Amino acid sequence: MYDSTCGAAATGQCGKSQRECEGLPTREPPPAPLERDYSGFDIVKATQYGAFGRVKELVEAGWDVNQPDHETVTLLHWAAINNRREIIEYLLSKGAIVDAVGGELQSTPLHWATRQGHLEATVLLVRAGADPTLRDAEGCACLHLAAQFGHTAVVAYLVARGADPDAPDAGGMTPLMWAAWKVSAVDPARLLLTLGASTTPVDRSHGNTALHWAILARNTTAISTLILYGNASLDAANVRGATPAGMLQTGDCLWLGGKVADRLREHALLTTRRSAFRRFTYEKKFRWWCVVAMPFMAFYVTGLVLEIDTLYLLKIFLLVCFYAMLHFLGNALFDDELKNIFPLSVYLATKV
Known part of the structure; x- marks a missing residue:
C-alpha cells in the first residue's frame, strides 16, 4: 500500500527526510574543528606555537623583531627551532638579524635549525644569508651539529x-669523526665519504682518526663503512700509539662482518713477517692474475699430461695431483669477489 507521507518526503514536500521516513539513522555533518585562541599568547609563545596571526599582530603593533627574551634568544631562534616557515619568512622581511647570537651556547638561528634537523628552516636561513661556518660556544659549526645528530639531508644541503x-671544529673534530662517534646508522658517514670527506685527519686532543672514534664508540656500522667504503687506514697511530688494527684485535665482543674480518686478516698477514707466499696470497693484484691465468694453465697442463707417452695409471695420478694443487690454490686465493670473474676466465681459456 502506498504511503503518502513517505511519498511526500521523497518529493521533498514534507518535513521528514527520506532516511527518517525509512527508519534509518540520520547523518549529521561533523562539527567544525575548534580554532585555538592565541589572543592571550605573548610573542615568544606565539612564535613557538606557530601562531602567525598573533605574531603579525604584535609586530604590527610595534614589537621589535630583534628584541631578545630573558635568555638572549631572538624570535628568529624560536621560529627556526620549531621549523615555522611562514614566521621565519615574515621575521626576515621585517629586518630580523639572520645571524643573531643567543642562548647558553651562543648559537645562531641556523645552529638551532640544523641541530634539530629542520631542512626547510635551514634552506630559508641560508638563502637569507646565514653563515654556516660560524661556531657556537662549543666550537661547532652547523655541519658538525648536523653530523652529530645524524641529519643526513641537512649535511647534504650544507655541503652542496x-x-x-x-x-x-675547535677541537679538531671533523664532521666524519662526529658521525662515526655519535651516529649508529650508515649515513651521514657514508654520505660524507661520497662527498669527499677524508679519513686521515686527526683531532687535536687525542690524535684519533674517524676510525679510532668509531672503534671507541663500538659503532660497528661506522667501522664497516670507514674500512670498506672509505678505505680508512688501519695503521694510523694516535697520541698513545694505538692503531685501529690493534684496537680491533683487542676489542671484546665487537661484532664485525665477514668482509671486515677478511680485511683485518689481510692486513695482519701483510704487516707481519711471514713467508713470501703467504703475503702474496693476500695481495689483491697477485690474486686477480692467478684467477685469470689458472684456467689457461689448467687446460694446457691437462693436455700435456694426456699427450705423454706413458701408462694411463701414471697419467691419472698426475691429473689427480694437479687437481689437488688447483683446489689448494683456489681455496687460498679465491674470495667472493674473485669468484665472479672466474667463469669468464674459463670461457676465454676454452676459446684459446
Whole structure:
C-alpha cells in the first residue's frame, strides 16, 4: 500500500527526510574543528606555537623583531627551532638579524635549525644569508651539529652550499669523526665519504682518526663503512700509539662482518713477517692474475699430461695431483669477489 507521507518526503514536500521516513539513522555533518585562541599568547609563545596571526599582530603593533627574551634568544631562534616557515619568512622581511647570537651556547638561528634537523628552516636561513661556518660556544659549526645528530639531508644541503666536509671544529673534530662517534646508522658517514670527506685527519686532543672514534664508540656500522667504503687506514697511530688494527684485535665482543674480518686478516698477514707466499696470497693484484691465468694453465697442463707417452695409471695420478694443487690454490686465493670473474676466465681459456 502506498504511503503518502513517505511519498511526500521523497518529493521533498514534507518535513521528514527520506532516511527518517525509512527508519534509518540520520547523518549529521561533523562539527567544525575548534580554532585555538592565541589572543592571550605573548610573542615568544606565539612564535613557538606557530601562531602567525598573533605574531603579525604584535609586530604590527610595534614589537621589535630583534628584541631578545630573558635568555638572549631572538624570535628568529624560536621560529627556526620549531621549523615555522611562514614566521621565519615574515621575521626576515621585517629586518630580523639572520645571524643573531643567543642562548647558553651562543648559537645562531641556523645552529638551532640544523641541530634539530629542520631542512626547510635551514634552506630559508641560508638563502637569507646565514653563515654556516660560524661556531657556537662549543666550537661547532652547523655541519658538525648536523653530523652529530645524524641529519643526513641537512649535511647534504650544507655541503652542496659550499661547506667544507673536512672542516674541523675547535677541537679538531671533523664532521666524519662526529658521525662515526655519535651516529649508529650508515649515513651521514657514508654520505660524507661520497662527498669527499677524508679519513686521515686527526683531532687535536687525542690524535684519533674517524676510525679510532668509531672503534671507541663500538659503532660497528661506522667501522664497516670507514674500512670498506672509505678505505680508512688501519695503521694510523694516535697520541698513545694505538692503531685501529690493534684496537680491533683487542676489542671484546665487537661484532664485525665477514668482509671486515677478511680485511683485518689481510692486513695482519701483510704487516707481519711471514713467508713470501703467504703475503702474496693476500695481495689483491697477485690474486686477480692467478684467477685469470689458472684456467689457461689448467687446460694446457691437462693436455700435456694426456699427450705423454706413458701408462694411463701414471697419467691419472698426475691429473689427480694437479687437481689437488688447483683446489689448494683456489681455496687460498679465491674470495667472493674473485669468484665472479672466474667463469669468464674459463670461457676465454676454452676459446684459446
